[in-house]
């Protein structure tokens with residue numbers, strides 16, 4: 001596996017690989033890799049000749065300085081895990097390499113970012129769109145792999161690809177979970193034993209809420225009940241739980257069986273912020 005730390009190295013590699021007729025897959029990450037990331041890499045390796053993974057903790061998408069400072073960083077371990085998964089090139093740039101000067105361009109995704117993560121993490125999707133655009137330009141992928149765990153991020157990236165005419169396929173992979181249902185996440189490593197013990201409740205509550213939506217219980221009622229269950233557990237501080245149209249991401253007032261719905265949740269567990277979602281198709 002090649003390891004690049006400069007944008008120029010990645011650009012040259014991608015241009016040469018494209019010129020040689022190779023199919024390129026890109027898996028953007030912030031590192032501290034787990035099975036969720038590695039499944040994206042394996043999926044890319046199955047359909048692409050070259051698999052580029054990026055490991056970059058992107059400061060512009062963090063609204064909380066402590067979250068950025070405490071984000072787990074394990075570069076050697078990440079590099080070692082990527083090789084057997086089929087990664088052929090790893091891009092691990094410094095902040096100065098990605099942002100030689102602060103980006104001035106601002107993205108506005110309208111209603112798509114006025115809800116959930118966008119509403120609760122001001123500037124988050126501007127940072128995501130900036131860095132993902134940079135990665136698309138440098139790595140020139142034929143396909144880019146993202147996880148459904150970050151449901152709203154997928155919607156934003158899809159819009160970015162459409163609006164800026166990026167010529168690539170967006171591949172979305174289902175959420176990979178621990179045996180007890182907790183969605184794998186790099187931030188899970190920061191959970192205390194007590195918080196880790198109750199963390200699976202997040203997914204359980206989502207599943208119960210999804211079942212209620214299917215039964216025709218009004219979304220507002222489902223939302224209220226689910227938040228109340230989470231709020232009862234001392235370790236949890238729920239931030240939001242939304243029942244939304246899976247395409248527009250806008251909250252729904254009633255369930256129409258023909259239109260997919262997504263239930264998204266964010267909650268703090270002893271200083272660690274986790275998100276998860278379930279789709280009712």
Ligand SMILES: Nc1ncnc2c1ncn2[C@@H]1O[C@H](COP(=O)(O)OP(=O)(O)OP(=O)(O)O)[C@@H](O)[C@H]1O
Nearest residue numbers: 029030031036146147149150175176184185186187
């Ligand atoms: N459990 C998972 N299943 C599938 N894909 C995942 C999972 N966790 C992360 N991903 C995907 O991996 C890519 C990189 O995500 P990222 O590096 O932020 O990891 P993360 O585990 O989501 O970390 P955190 O949520 O703590 O930031 C994203 O496309 C994300 O959706």
Ligand SMILES: CC(C)(CO)[C@@H](O)C(=O)[O-]
Nearest residue numbers: 028029030058128131150
């Ligand atoms: C897509 C991404 C790598 C951009 O920094 C990040 O938001 C993530 O890890 O999901």
Ligand code: BAL
Nearest residue numbers: 030061062124150153
């Ligand atoms: N997985 C999304 C990246 C973030 O939480 O900033």
